[in-house]
Amino acid sequence: MTESTSTTGTQKKYAVVGSGYMGGGIAQVLALGGARVALADVSAEVAAKNYDRLLVESDQFVADGLFPAGSTEILRKNLWAAENIEEAVSDAEFIEEAVPEVLAIKHQTLARISAAARPDAVIGSNTSTISIADLAGPVEHPERFLGVHFSNPSPFIPGVEVIPHAGTSAATVGTIRELVRSSGKQSAVVKDVTGFVLNRLQYALFHEAAQLVEQEIATAEDIDTLVRTTFGFRLPFFGPFAIADMAGLDVYNFCYQSLQTEFPERFATPKALRDLVDAGKLGTKTGAGFLNVPAERTPELIAYRNKAYVAMQQLLDDLGPAPIN
Known part of the structure; x- marks a missing residue:
């Protein structure tokens, strides 16, 4: 150090x-x-x-x-x-x-x-x-x-x-x-607002996860498994805006519309997302989105992403499962 x-x-x-x-x-x-x-x-x-x-x-x-x-x-x-x-x-x-x-x-x-x-x-x-x-x-x-x-x-x-x-x-x-x-x-x-940023994000995820358990949609164990092995698996390398840019903001926009069929207020499309989609800024595939990654660097980004995920899985395999149970 x-x-x-x-x-x-x-x-x-x-x-x-x-x-x-x-x-x-x-x-x-x-x-x-x-x-x-x-x-x-x-x-x-x-x-x-x-x-x-x-x-x-x-x-x-x-x-x-x-x-x-x-x-x-x-x-x-x-x-x-x-x-x-x-x-x-x-x-x-x-x-x-x-x-x-x-x-x-x-x-x-x-x-x-x-x-x-x-x-x-x-x-x-x-x-x-x-x-x-x-x-x-x-x-x-x-x-x-x-x-x-x-x-x-x-x-x-x-x-x-x-x-x-x-x-x-x-x-x-x-x-x-x-x-x-x-x-x-x-x-x-970050600005001095209630919960700042870290806890607003952390508790928003926990709130939705708790509702899924309360509604008996999935068990706590299965939700933890999904978070660890899907979108949570990406988070050590990419934040939510980078992940959205790589997925395609038009895809995100469509998914919000699907979620709104059941939860119109809870999953209202964020204005920032809607404005970018309306402007044709769809993420890495157009070279402009939340983070404006140039389109010509997309292959380099994808190569890094794939290498990172394989390395993460190797690390998890080497460590073995967490002693939770």
Whole structure:
């Protein structure tokens, strides 16, 4: 991983407030990226206990081939358990709040962070559901505050959702995107709306799946099998817009019309799709769609797709079935 250094060439200093499963994992990511990372929690004892846990976890991850050799030594050098929040954040350039999803607890924690942190320190929240604008109230200089949402388990999930509120500065967003990149992750910036993007998509799928079970159309086990082995099989490589472009937006438009015979409101054709079809922009076969992949690159894209799917199946075969049952 890339060594994290500040503009003066010295090691960057970060803090994670909330050292449990999510916060601890985020601290591992940042520390393995080269930063000096303070852990803080409700007490020095809890922070110290979680520091020890993270080192033991790292040893196991190294033994399992999930972390590179030497990772525990890096964490031992770069992580430290602070006596309290104030000590952890006092000289940190970036502070990630990762306490429980309770507005009052987050407000209390963010107020302490804001009061003790440098005025130019960037403050992030790992919230997955609470409005960033609602969280920003206790933060002095709210232009340096935003959502920085890692996913569970954070050492192994590569994506980070970055959520500025209306008052977040563009410089703050840029700083966080670079921090995420230097930590070996990928970021996507989304607006501060209910559910943000990640959870709106995740819960929309779950909602439809739950209805199919409730209506006895399929069992939970069979639905999971279909998701894993059909459209979900594509998702590590292509998002929904790339998949639609490759399938053909005219095909999607027709499928929406079929779904509307039974569910006219729930599956109303999205205006964005309808407008593209009306304009003759049907995806990769016309060289224009949601992502505008040039038509001449379609053979290259298809070759990549086929290679990716075969590699994914080989990986699954090598891993064997998940120990769910």
